Amino acid sequence: MSTLRGVSTRTLRSNLTTLNSVYSTCSRRLHSKNTVIENDIVLLKNVHNSTCMPILSNGLHPGKKIELFKDSILHDDILGKGIRDLVSSRKRATYRIQAPTLAEYTDLCPRIVTPIYSQDANLIVSLLDLHPIVPDLNHPSRNRLEIFEAGTGHGALTLNLAKAIHGANTAAPEPPVGDASAEMSPDILEAKREAYKEWRANRGAVIHTLDCSGQHSAHAETVVQNFRRGMYYPHIDFHVGSIDDYLSSRLVETGGSPFLDHAILDLPGTKLYLDIAAKSLKSNGTLITFCPSVTQINAGVLYARQERLPLFLEKTVEVGGAVGVGGREWDIRPVKPRALLKALVLDTSRTDDVEAVEGLMERARGDVGSHQAGSSPIKTASGSDDNGWEMVCRPKVGLKISGGGFVGVWRKMA
Known part of the structure; x- marks a missing residue:
């Protein structure tokens, strides 16, 4: 009996049979890949005019048709054909059958x-x-x-x-x-x-x-x-x-x-x-x-x-x-102007809160004092950090460009 690295052919066949039985539930066909069958949804693209909007069908059923502007395509003409086959409308416009992507x-x-x-x-x-x-x-x-x-x-x-x-x-x-x-x-x-x-x-x-x-x-x-x-x-x-x-x-x-x-x-x-x-x-x-x-x-x-x-x-x-x-x-973040931070340093320096003074001086050395949402603020001598904040709101330079809505990506801190 032939062997492969010491494993008999009979053993290999037995293992393959076991694998087939294990994965049989995963092989159920959820959609047809090659031949269009009933209930499939297909995408139709005009062969001779690439600027035409592709047509997305409903679930295909015998006896029904896809209604177009002053034209139509019978579902029966699509059923049984393969992906990338051609189909003609009632007015002889030619379309290619494709499986639609998720997009x-x-x-x-x-x-x-x-x-x-x-x-x-x-x-x-x-x-x-x-x-x-x-x-x-x-x-x-x-x-x-x-x-x-x-x-x-x-x-x-x-x-x-x-x-x-x-x-x-x-x-x-x-x-x-x-x-x-x-x-x-x-x-x-x-x-x-x-x-x-x-x-x-x-x-x-x-x-x-x-x-x-x-x-x-x-x-x-x-x-x-x-x-x-x-x-x-x-x-x-x-x-x-x-x-x-x-x-x-x-x-x-x-x-x-x-x-x-x-x-x-x-x-x-x-x-x-x-x-x-x-x-x-x-x-x-x-x-x-x-x-x-x-x-x-x-x-x-x-x-x-x-x-x-x-x-x-x-x-x-x-x-x-x-x-x-x-x-x-x-770049979106709340900030305090540098002039305001320097004024806060002078106000806080009259107290014994050394840590607060050092924190404010560090922030005053930069362009602006910034603060991220949810982080612990540095309080002034009066104990309040709620006044004087402004918003930085500007696009960052040199990155990929698009237009439309805005997606904020937040992270939950421990």
Whole structure:
């Protein structure tokens, strides 16, 4: 019998059979890769006019058609064809069939709210610097990674986050939904429900996304379910309600212990939720605030300083697709003018507080006295450090440029 480095062929075949049985649950096809089948969503690009907007189909079904401007394409003409095959419309315009990327899907699918566009969603996810750990089959939920997103909206950022943590979970069992569940016996249906419920309870990573609008949340859930036959849907928990109510209830469950690794606030008035977000974040956790105006970042910095929140603003990045991708970093921090600091030195020098005098003199030697949100201020002789602060708010020079909203990246201090 032939051998390979002392291992028999029979042993190798036995090991391969075992591996196939172990990974059989992971090989369930979540979307068709080569041949277009029913319920697939495809992207159609005009072959002869590259300036035409690509067309994103709905789920394909026999007998239906894609309505175009004074034209149409039959679903039956697409079903059964391969990716990159050609299809003709009723007026003989030629389109190439493609599988939509995540960016193309989120940018082109129907919306009822303004989405975070793909390049911005990618940047926000990269700022979190996620490194999901391969799940331990014996303890799958140990050191669970939990990310909270406030403002589900269109679901574009939610999908990008779910993609980033996809590798931290084992393969999800087939959920007992759809037409197939109607043909199951009650016992089998209940067993499948219990298996799916147990899998969800033992996930190694989960996205909690919340919206105040039930309509928006339901739409975003549909958007997530329709991408690649819902391959990222099991990693997401959708919630409807207020941020305070949800996070407060979770803190009660954990006995007041922080439970979030990261949080994202994409909604108006982000400063109003900095306090509850800081309580829910673990030490060194990242908080991202997405604001349409830089003044909202300013307001958050001042609020965090006034309330002594354990949050440190690491950077502020201007984002948007108007100029480019990558973002332009801004310098945003509260400062005291140098002349005011020198006056405070003279006032404080009349006291015996040597440490305060030395601190103020050190800050007066610089261009301005700066202060980061959440850090411990140096108090004057009067014991107050709340007066005389101004805001530095300017783009940093020589960095990558973009235009649009503003992303504040905060860090939870110990």
